Every structure is written in C-alpha cells, then in structure tokens.
Amino acid sequence: MTDNPLTHRNHIPEPCHVGIVGTGLIGGSMGLGLRKAGWRVTAFDPDADVRAIAMDREVADSMTESFEALMDAPLDLLVVAAPPKATIEIISNLSTSVPTMDVAGVKSPVVSAAPLNLRFVATHPMAGREISGPRAATASLFSGAAWVVVYGDADVDTVDVVSRAITDLGARIVAMSAPEHDRAVAAVSHLPHIVAGALLSGASGTPEALELSAGSFRDLTRVGSSLPIPWVEILKTNRGPMLDAIGLLRERLSEIESAIVSADDSLLQMLSEARDTRRSLGAQTAQVRVALADEPGELAKVGRAFANSSADIRDIQMRHAPYGGGGVLSVSVRPGEESALRHALEEAGLLVVE
DSSP states (O other), X not given: OOOOGGGGOSOOOOSOEXXXXXOSHXXXXXXXXXXXXXXXXXXXXXXXXXXXXXXXXTOSXXXXXXXXXXXXXXXXXXXXXXOHHHHHHHHHXXXXXXXXXXXXXXXXXXXXXXXXXXXXXXXXESOOOSSOSGGGOOTTTTTTOEEEEEOTXXXXXXXXXXXXXXXXXXXXXXXXXXXXXXXXXXXXXXXXXXXHHHHHHHHHTOHHHHHHOOHXXXXXXXXXXXXXXXXXXXXXXXXXXXXXXXXXXXXHHHHHHHHHHHTSTHHHHXXXXXXXXXXXXXXXXXXXXXXXXXXTTHHHHHHHHHHHXXXXXXXXXXXXXXXXXXXXXXXXXXXXXXXXXXXXXXXXXXXXXX
C-alpha cells in the first residue's frame, strides 16, 4: 500500500461541477450518485444512442454533443469513464488544468500515459454488474465499495476533489501503487472471469451437467454473463499480471490434483484454509430460503415480510426453476435474525425451505 495524501490535506472542497466522459455503467452511476450528492454533472458519450439513454435516465444535468463542448464547461473535476484503450488515448492527449481522474480497470498503462503536467489521479472502483450501459446505472453502485486510488504526484487540491467525489459516492478509498493494483485485480477480479468462462465452456459440452447446475455453479460463474468484448480488452491490457495469476492458479490446481491422487491429508488442509479465507471476506450471515410459486405477488409478499421482520438483509439470490417461473430465494441476514424473518415469511403465506 502507498501513503495516503489525505492525511496531509488542507481542505475538502464543497460539491462542485464534474464532467464525465462516458456514460455507461460506471460513468452513468457516477453521474447519478454525484447528482444525488449535490454535484452539478455535465457528460458526454461518443455513442449517440448511449447519450440518448443517459439523457432519459437523467445521469447528468446536461449532455454535450462533443468532447470539446464538455471541456469548454467550467469544470472542477473531469472523470474519464471509458475502457482502458480509450482511456489511455484520452488521457495521453489531454491538455487541461482541470483535476482529472479515470476509472479504468488497469492502472499501470494509464499512469504511464498521463502527461507530466496533467493534474491527474488514477482510480478504479471495485464495483460493477453483469450488465452494462446507462440502463444498468444506479446511484448506489459504489456504496460501501473499495475504490483504489493511485495518488502519484498529484497536488493536494486535485487529491481533495477526487477524494471528495469518491466519498460522496459512498465508497471507501484504498491507496495503492499502480503495479500493486494490477497484481491485485488480476487475482481477485480478472482471473475469476477467465475461470468462470472455462467452467461454462466445459459444462456446455455436457447438457446433463447444466441440467443439474445449482447454487454453487451459478455463484462461481455469475461473472460469465458479462459482455466479453470489454473483458478481452482489460485482460490483454493487464497481460503481465494476468499471466502471473494464471501461473499461480495452474500451480495450485496441480497441487490439488496431486493431493487427490495421493489421498493424503493435504487436500483437507487446502480446503480448510480456503474456507477460512472465504469466511474472512465479510461479516458472518445466516441464510433463510423461501420457495416462490410461479404466480403474481410472490415478491410483494417477500417485501412485506422483510419490512415486518426488521431483519438486516445482507444478500439476496434467486435460483429460478428450470422450466418457467418461480424458484427458491436465498436471503442472507445478520446472525440471530433468521427466526424473525422465517416467522414473517410464513405469516405472509410463503413456504420456508429448511
């Protein structure tokens, strides 16, 4: 981790005027979130159809027809919310005194592309969805998320306005160097996409296996529903750290294979360590499962049960029935609150699955 210049800051400016280049999922969500926090938002997207959807979603107070028009606005912060290659091209050609930040998923090439005189802070929010575009944008996308910030040599005013934008979106700042970031995301973000793709590709040749797929397979492969083209670009841009991560995974799989062949206790140790690591990722939860029928009003009953139980809902996952509607809804709650939720669901006329 790198030193956080916020510990040396002089002030944090009041909400101000931000310009956003790119109004897809990330840029659109930033626009919605910052507007909600009181910022004025002006945005541009090179795709006219995306601009139209962004205007309809009101991700900005105003949309410009060109990048030049955006840069003519009296901005206090510029956000480049584009894929890595486009981000590198935009950043490398920028000539502005406006504090600037990016949100690309790879940091080293972006940092290297930034002109020395650019007031620039490289960042990456660790948040997203399997669907993209401004229709998927939401003001709450970054709430509670880690947001990596590579401060570099940015001046204190640039650091202040970038940090204010991030905290106003509800995220928590994690200071890192660009190489640290690229190695970390290769392991916990980029590699899982490759693994999900490999699992889905393997299972697609076995229809009976897909027929039996349940929660664990769906959880492991959730990110496989993301659009492939942006991820191909991200993976190729982060080539070195990705190859290192793949190599480490290959070594681990070889160790697991050897443990299965030898039938010794090493497999138990590996799985136990994995379980401990997974449990350390977040607060412990208790799970309640409820069966939903294929009929109108089932989710409304669940919503009323949530309200009546006052349970702290931590996560919701739906496993749909294979042929039609309905399925099983798994709800994660704070430990100790599962009984109240079960009672409320049963009072609402729903079947709780043990």
